[in-house]
Amino acid sequence: MKEGFRRSMSWLHTWTGLLLGWVLFAMFLTGSAAYYRWEITHWMQPELRSTSQPLETALSAVTRLENIAADSPQWFIDLPDGRNDAARLLWRIPGPERRFGQETMDPANGRKALARETLGGDFFYRFHFQFHLPPLWGRYLAGLAAMFMLAALATGVIAHRRFFADFFTFRPGRPGLRSWLDFHNLAGVLTLPFCLVLAYSGLVILSPLYMPWGRLALAEPAHNPPAAGPIVTKHSIPMAPLAPMLQAADEAWGRTENGLRRIEISGRGTEACIVTLVRGQGRSLSVNSAERLRFNGASGLRLDAPSGERGPAGNLHGALYGLHLARFAGPFLRCLLFLTGLLATALIGTGLVLWTQRRRSSLGHTRPAFGLVLLEKLNLACIAGLPLSIAAFFWANRLVPATLEGRSDVEVQVFFCVWAAAVAHAFIRPQASAWREQLDSAGLLYLCLPALDLLTSGKHLQAAVINADRAHLGFLATMLVCGLLLLRISAKMRAHANPPSHTTQPATAEESVT
Amino acid sequence: MKARASLSKHERWSVASRVGAAVLGGYALAAFFASTVSLLVRHPREEALHLGTLPSFLVFLAAVLWAFASRSAWRAWLGILIPLSLLALLTWLLNHTPPS
Numbered sequence: 001m002k003e004g005f006r007r008s009m010s011w012l013h014t015w016t017g018l019l020l021g022w023v024l025f026a027m028f029l030t031g032s033a034a035y036y037r038w039e040i041t042h043w044m045q046p047e048l049r050s051t052s053q054p055l056e057t058a059l060s061a062v063t064r065l066e067n068i069a070a071d072s073p074q075w076f077i078d079l080p081d082g083r084n085d086a087a088r089l090l091w092r093i094p095g096p097e098r099r100f101g102q103e104t105m106d107p108a109n110g111r112k113a114l115a116r117e118t119l120g121g122d123f124f125y126r127f128h129f130q131f132h133l134p135p136l137w138g139r140y141l142a143g144l145a146a147m148f149m150l151a152a153l154a155t156g157v158i159a160h161r162r163f164f165a166d167f168f169t170f171r172p173g174r175p176g177l178r179s180w181l182d183f184h185n186l187a188g189v190l191t192l193p194f195c196l197v198l199a200y201s202g203l204v205i206l207s208p209l210y211m212p213w214g215r216l217a218l219a220e221p222a223h224n225p226p227a228a229g230p231i232v233t234k235h236s237i238p239m240a241p242l243a244p245m246l247q248a249a250d251e252a253w254g255r256t257e258n259g260l261r262r263i264e265i266s267g268r269g270t271e272a273c274i275v276t277l278v279r280g281q282g283r284s285l286s287v288n289s290a291e292r293l294r295f296n297g298a299s300g301l302r303l304d305a306p307s308g309e310r311g312p313a314g315n316l317h318g319a320l321y322g323l324h325l326a327r328f329a330g331p332f333l334r335c336l337l338f339l340t341g342l343l344a345t346a347l348i349g350t351g352l353v354l355w356t357q358r359r360r361s362s363l364g365h366t367r368p369a370f371g372l373v374l375l376e377k378l379n380l381a382c383i384a385g386l387p388l389s390i391a392a393f394f395w396a397n398r399l400v401p402a403t404l405e406g407r408s409d410v411e412v413q414v415f416f417c418v419w420a421a422a423v424a425h426a427f428i429r430p431q432a433s434a435w436r437e438q439l440d441s442a443g444l445l446y447l448c449l450p451a452l453d454l455l456t457s458g459k460h461l462q463a464a465v466i467n468a469d470r471a472h473l474g475f476l477a478t479m480l481v482c483g484l485l486l487l488r489i490s491a492k493m494r495a496h497a498n499p500p501s502h503t504t505q506p507a508t509a510e511e512s513v514t
Numbered sequence: 515m516k517a518r519a520s521l522s523k524h525e526r527w528s529v530a531s532r533v534g535a536a537v538l539g540g541y542a543l544a545a546f547f548a549s550t551v552s553l554l555v556r557h558p559r560e561e562a563l564h565l566g567t568l569p570s571f572l573v574f575l576a577a578v579l580w581a582f583a584s585r586s587a588w589r590a591w592l593g594i595l596i597p598l599s600l601l602a603l604l605t606w607l608l609n610h611t612p613p614s
Contacts, residue, residue: 005583012582150575158579203571214566217605218559243607313564320568420554 012113014355016152018375021352022382023145026131028348029386031198035126036475037328038083041120043475044397044510046460048085048115049467050108054260055246060110061087061263062242067099073270077263081280083471086113086512101260106232115400118411123393128208132412136209142202143210149199180354186348194340195347201324204317238268240300248302249277249293265297273297283328288318336506349383377426385422387486391445392418394479398456432493439490446483531587539594540577544570548602553608 035041042048042090058440069075069091076090087105106113119126130138192271203210246260251261261280288310294303310318319484322328326337356376360368396414400407426434453476464472466504550568581590 008582151578154575154579204568207567211567211570214548214563215608217552218562241564313559313561313568410543
């Protein structure tokens with residue numbers, strides 16, 4: 001009975017892991033990159049290097065929005081901070097649909113930033129839960145994958161008889177399945193808390209989409225000022241001057257690291273216009289802890305803060321949300337989270353490879369079914385192909401002309417074209433060579449990225465060295481390490497495919513079958 | 515892993531049925547759990563919402579594990595449908611009683 005239970009859990013583990021394994025692999029890899037969302041954007045926009053005063057930037061951002069989005073009912077202004085060089089302006093485009101315009105503003109002159117147009121780190125951030133699909137579909141897929149992850153983790157722990165004993169078992173030298181499995185177990189134990197919290201908190205963050213039933217059961221009370229609002233016309237009510245509001249924020253919070261960070265203006269042009277000033281979160285864990293000052297935008301009068309009182313469940317929700325976004329993390333913790341994220345990615349990757357290897361080794365020398373071969377090819381195109389296309393994305397950032405119209409789309413197209421090419425390559429080449437070739441080329445692309453940076457934007461790199469620009473140099477160092485890591489994995493695979501006794505026969509059993 | 519190739523027709527149906535119980539039944543159970551708890555607590559509103567929604571994903575997870583751990587597909591469905599109908603009944607009752 002007990003054995004049967006364990007076996008069924010083990011069965012469930014393999015299938016939940018396999019079915020959405022590729023989606024999870026992509027989610028964890030891009031999610032790990034998204035921990036450095038702003039640093040990646042920083043490197044991808046080398047023209048934009050500025051230090052600025054938040055208050056002055058806020059005023060010039062409002063002036064800029066008056067010029068480009070005067071008829072919009074809703075504005076959002078993200079002010080630059082230690083990790084973010086520019087002010088990001090976002091405004092709702094008038095009309096029935098929820099569409100937004102956005103612009104990056106250079107705080108130095110209050111105009112559109114002259115930096116190259118790019119999605120930067122936002123590409124990874126969005127891809128992490130939307131996969132470049134239509135937003136709703138992407139988010140549903142991400143939710144499904146997170147649920148699968150939870151199931152795979154729970155069953156993995158149950159199925160694993162000697163959970164902690166195996167933690168101390170690593171046989172890297174062993175050929176074939178054993179060392180893959182050991183690594184999978186080791187990574188599983190190390191990253192278990194990380195994966196559990198991230199999968200669960202991811203579901204919680206998007207729970208209004210996945211679990212709307214509580215909200216629906218509690219009848220919605222009428223609230224919210226008319227955020228969509230009518231189109232602002234010349235006759236509509238003008239806004240009160242912003243400077244006194246900013247002054248109030250300045251007095252309340254000071255100009256420290258967690259001073260004023262964001263300005264939201266909704267219901268513009270109406271009497272119900274509300275200006276919300278949001279304080280930076282600093283090192284606080286929960287997203288709910290961000291302090292706000294609210295003003296009536298028409299009269300300029302200060303409004304009472306909405307009651308910040310939250311019960312334990314509300315606090316837990318805020319903490320889970322904050323844990324997932326990890327805005328609280330300083331440099332060391334951020335690095336640790338990034339590395340854990342990569343280890344979790346490797347956990348999923350090895351799990352996928354193990355599944356097909358086990359299938360194949362149980363076949364002996366009989367010809368594998370088409371499904372298994374397909375899985376192997378797609379494993380390869382995902383596990384080796386995705387790092388390759390990310391490298392291509394970075395290369396495109398430096399090679400596509402900086403002034404080209406619509407260049408941020410071109411970068412994304414390069415990413416997907418290279419990924420498609422990786423899929424094609426996986427089907428054309430024999431299995432073992434395709435793994436090595438994709439891993440090697442990805443590794444080389446990462447390794448040569450600093451050289452490319454030097455050749456294409458040498459003066460920016462020079463400035464980064466002179467100013468000890470940690471984000472820029474840290475990015476390049478990370479790329480070097482990633483490149484070495486990929487080449488090392490490739491070398492390991494070569495050693496596996498050609499054990500010392502058969503060095504003269506490159507065509508292994510694996511290749512001859514495919 | 516070899517076992518799958520030799521799954522009988524009966525076993526295939528059993529697996530498909532369990533998948534149905536886990537995905538559809540499990541989600542419905544979690545959904546009614548969320549609405550029941552939210553309606554039971556009701557006030558303060560945000561708190562009621564989170565108290566219902568936060569654990570609902572774990573309810574879903576538990577239902578999935580149950581669907582595959584139970585001895586037969588019938589038991590899997592029963593174990594999910596009984597609490598599901600109780601919660602659905604509770605939701606309905608709470609919806610039709612004015613909050614005190």
